[in-house]
Amino acid sequence: MQKNILYIFCIAAILISGGCKEISPEYRLVRPQEGQRNILIEEFTGVQCVNCPQGTDEIINLQGLYGKNLISVAIHAGFFAQAPYSDSKYNFLTLPGQAIENWIGPPLGYPSAVVNRSKFSGENSYQLGRQKWAAYVGQLAQSLPLLDVTANTNFNPVTRELEVSVTVEAFADINEDIRINVMLTEDNIIDPQANTSAPNGRTVEYRHRHVLRAMLTNFDGNFLSANMKFGDKLTKEYSFTLPAENGWWDADNVHIVAFVTDASTNAPGEVLNATEVSIIK
Amino acid sequence: MRHILLLLFIGICFHAAAQEGSKISGSIQANGNIFIRDSLIGAANIPQYDRQLFGGETWLNLNYSNWGFDVGVRFDLFNNSNLLNPTDSYTANGIGRWFISKKIQDLSITAGYIYDQIGSGMIFRAWEDRPLLIDNALVGVRLQYDITPNFFIKGFSGRQKNLFGQYGSVINGLNAEAYFSFGEEKPWSINPGIGLVHKNINDQTVASLVNVLSTYNPVDSIGARYNTFALSLYNTLNLGNFTWYVEGAYKTPENFFNPLAERTLFNGGTTLGKFVLEPGTVVYSSLSYANEGLGISLEAKRTENFTFRADPFVALNRGLLNFLPPMAKLHTYRLKSRYIAATQELSEQAIQFETRYSLNDKWTFGVNFSNITNLDQLLLYRDIDFEFNFKPSTKLFFLWGLQMQRYNQEIYEEKPGVPIVETIIPYVEVLYKVDRYKSLRFESQFMHVGNDVKANSRQDYGGWLFGLLEFSIAPHWTFTASDMFNIAPGKNSPEDNGEKLSLHYPRFDIFYNIKNNRFSLSYVKQVEGVVCTGGICRLEPAFNGVRFTVNSTF
Numbered sequence: 001m002q003k004n005i006l007y008i009f010c011i012a013a014i015l016i017s018g019g020c021k022e023i024s025p026e027y028r029l030v031r032p033q034e035g036q037r038n039i040l041i042e043e044f045t046g047v048q049c050v051n052c053p054q055g056t057d058e059i060i061n062l063q064g065l066y067g068k069n070l071i072s073v074a075i076h077a078g079f080f081a082q083a084p085y086s087d088s089k090y091n092f093l094t095l096p097g098q099a100i101e102n103w104i105g106p107p108l109g110y111p112s113a114v115v116n117r118s119k120f121s122g123e124n125s126y127q128l129g130r131q132k133w134a135a136y137v138g139q140l141a142q143s144l145p146l147l148d149v150t151a152n153t154n155f156n157p158v159t160r161e162l163e164v165s166v167t168v169e170a171f172a173d174i175n176e177d178i179r180i181n182v183m184l185t186e187d188n189i190i191d192p193q194a195n196t197s198a199p200n201g202r203t204v205e206y207r208h209r210h211v212l213r214a215m216l217t218n219f220d221g222n223f224l225s226a227n228m229k230f231g232d233k234l235t236k237e238y239s240f241t242l243p244a245e246n247g248w249w250d251a252d253n254v255h256i257v258a259f260v261t262d263a264s265t266n267a268p269g270e271v272l273n274a275t276e277v278s279i280i281k
Numbered sequence: 282m283r284h285i286l287l288l289l290f291i292g293i294c295f296h297a298a299a300q301e302g303s304k305i306s307g308s309i310q311a312n313g314n315i316f317i318r319d320s321l322i323g324a325a326n327i328p329q330y331d332r333q334l335f336g337g338e339t340w341l342n343l344n345y346s347n348w349g350f351d352v353g354v355r356f357d358l359f360n361n362s363n364l365l366n367p368t369d370s371y372t373a374n375g376i377g378r379w380f381i382s383k384k385i386q387d388l389s390i391t392a393g394y395i396y397d398q399i400g401s402g403m404i405f406r407a408w409e410d411r412p413l414l415i416d417n418a419l420v421g422v423r424l425q426y427d428i429t430p431n432f433f434i435k436g437f438s439g440r441q442k443n444l445f446g447q448y449g450s451v452i453n454g455l456n457a458e459a460y461f462s463f464g465e466e467k468p469w470s471i472n473p474g475i476g477l478v479h480k481n482i483n484d485q486t487v488a489s490l491v492n493v494l495s496t497y498n499p500v501d502s503i504g505a506r507y508n509t510f511a512l513s514l515y516n517t518l519n520l521g522n523f524t525w526y527v528e529g530a531y532k533t534p535e536n537f538f539n540p541l542a543e544r545t546l547f548n549g550g551t552t553l554g555k556f557v558l559e560p561g562t563v564v565y566s567s568l569s570y571a572n573e574g575l576g577i578s579l580e581a582k583r584t585e586n587f588t589f590r591a592d593p594f595v596a597l598n599r600g601l602l603n604f605l606p607p608m609a610k611l612h613t614y615r616l617k618s619r620y621i622a623a624t625q626e627l628s629e630q631a632i633q634f635e636t637r638y639s640l641n642d643k644w645t646f647g648v649n650f651s652n653i654t655n656l657d658q659l660l661l662y663r664d665i666d667f668e669f670n671f672k673p674s675t676k677l678f679f680l681w682g683l684q685m686q687r688y689n690q691e692i693y694e695e696k697p698g699v700p701i702v703e704t705i706i707p708y709v710e711v712l713y714k715v716d717r718y719k720s721l722r723f724e725s726q727f728m729h730v731g732n733d734v735k736a737n738s739r740q741d742y743g744g745w746l747f748g749l750l751e752f753s754i755a756p757h758w759t760f761t762a763s764d765m766f767n768i769a770p771g772k773n774s775p776e777d778n779g780e781k782l783s784l785h786y787p788r789f790d791i792f793y794n795i796k797n798n799r800f801s802l803s804y805v806k807q808v809e810g811v812v813c814t815g816g817i818c819r820l821e822p823a824f825n826g827v828r829f830t831v832n833s834t835f
Contacts, residue, residue, distance in 0.1 A: 022506065022507050024504050024505060024507065025487055025488075025491050025505050025507075027494060027495045027505070028495065050695055050696065050697050051540075051554075051695065054552050057546060057550070057552035058552070060546070060548070061496070061546045061547055061548075061552075062496060064546070064547040064548060065496055065547065078326075078368065079326070079368050079822070082326055086779075102328065102331075105369055106327070106366065106368050106369045107369075108365075108369075108596075108599075121485065122446075122449060122485065124443070124444060124446075129596055130554070131493065131538045131556065131593075131594055131596075132489065132493070132594050134492060134493040134496040135488075135489035135490070135493045135594075136489070136492075137492075138496065139489070194697070195697070196553065196695065196697045197552070197553055197697075198698070199698070200697075200698040200735070201691075201696065201697030201699065202697075
């Protein structure tokens, strides 16, 4: 009896493990066509976060694939952003950045990113570990936008006054509370960064990418409309004076990131579309 | 719906409790934390310190037995809890577990949330570890048939619990285990077993995986798999005073994220971290000898690519399907447990040796040694611990010893560029029984830490001195006061105006036991550190505040 049962067990084990060959999914390396919908990826990072440069690498790599359809903002906030190094020239922590992290919720670990402020099926949090970013960017890249966002800038290099005009055009009737968000980012800032790939765990002259510097709206956006009809166009204007260039605030590297969120969908509001323009044409 | 289920269950229990042959049992565990901001030690900038002020958890367990059935339900409550993510707040409540179990002759049937394991847990372990909010119950069905009292076979199928939801993958398992004894004059026995686990990842997860893999540079391109099989063979041999356990496991190739694998970017550069498709192996063995006054054990383990999770995208302590035994002694003293070796899933080989020898009723001597490296022989952890016990009378007990550690902080805590932490820890404990009810216990440890030459400072937080005084009045009261003092601050110690601070981290506890109830009230100031349970660790930020707990069984 015991032997028979054991034989049955072994046969079952062999059948399960060896007899069932799966048909594995086939895929092609993606080279996406330019789409109509731009996707916003907000990376939460900090200068003391050793793995965050790998997160930035991942985003730059994805931008290489998706081009202008993937817009990134590096938000220095949370545990690893509270105190820069003693030899850091800059502190990337901003009030709106920290407010956004508090609002969305801090991640379990860094680097982390929020993709289009979407809460994806099966996820417990808006915050996503870096191994998931490509999956969800790919998923959203196939969708069509409900509206279009365009931005125009007018920068006076002498007074350093910046005027921003953001226009939103509806591609469908949108009877929801939609909000406009305008961020100011700066690319290519050189300053120390913890880095697991660096010999001493730190890159002294690290090139910080797409750093959130300021917001021209509230951190959770400004009300835009609750009743947009197909073809409606709304324009909002903002102004900001760039502080004097002092190693950073280099106008050549400053960009406007404008996006519209649907505040009725969830707490931070899913991003319906976004745009990024340089302040110097 | 779940709340209705709970109320229905409670109603049935109390209605049926009046009937003969029925039995109700249960337990409650409640924790509460009052968070007091202390930005100097880093107890700040999380929601609980900034605006929530209070957080806690409760687990209420009810079990009922009647008519040969066992049923149970557990209500879980998390209010602004910091267990899931020590730097965030988690609020949720609901039915954390229910099960129904029935034995029909030799066949046992269980449905619901099941805790179980195969062998030592290398290919499957569904368990709960509340301090780390690990609750890896299998939500499904388990059948076990006892062919003889010494031979069972069981099978299970289900999905792993994920907080109040479930992971998408389906887990199936088979396990057979037997016990055979031989000989009469010199009896010996074997306890062999075999286990097989099949994991099938759902379409949605594989689609996400494909989305990721399709963005890889062709040189890093790999296939994607739906199915993984893990096979384990194990045996315990008992021969006289010797016990020898051995287990080997193999896992078919599966997709997992290797954070140390180099990946080529489209701009020609490289970065660390990518999905790979690799098989995994782990071999573990322990040999122990026990005789009057002498106990010896020797353990060895080799692990290669044996991460086994319900979802390829989850990390840290989420979605673990298996449990790899830790290979360093779990210490209880505060400073001895400050640097703990977390089990490495991808690359680890380790040996551990422990012996205890009692010279007579008064003297006992013990040595523990463990050495852990990765598969490239990079030292991860080394621990040598000598311990002496002396019991001159029934009223007095002395314990003292010396521990020396090497701890690869760069690997365990992902702090690149830091040197291996070197510690020397002398320690002492004295227990004095004042009378039949009252006792006084004192313990102290000193941690000497090596130098970080590059930082021109002591390593990590530097040297510590710890002292604890405990007064117990049996059977009800225990009072404890302790302090952990950063006597020689190191590179990571808090600073003020560029000067490292020697801070105190005091703790005061009151414990009260009455019948089946245990209450505790504590004031805790705790330094940042790595907290590990059963070989699984995570970085815990500093804590400052008041804690209270209630534990009851009925």
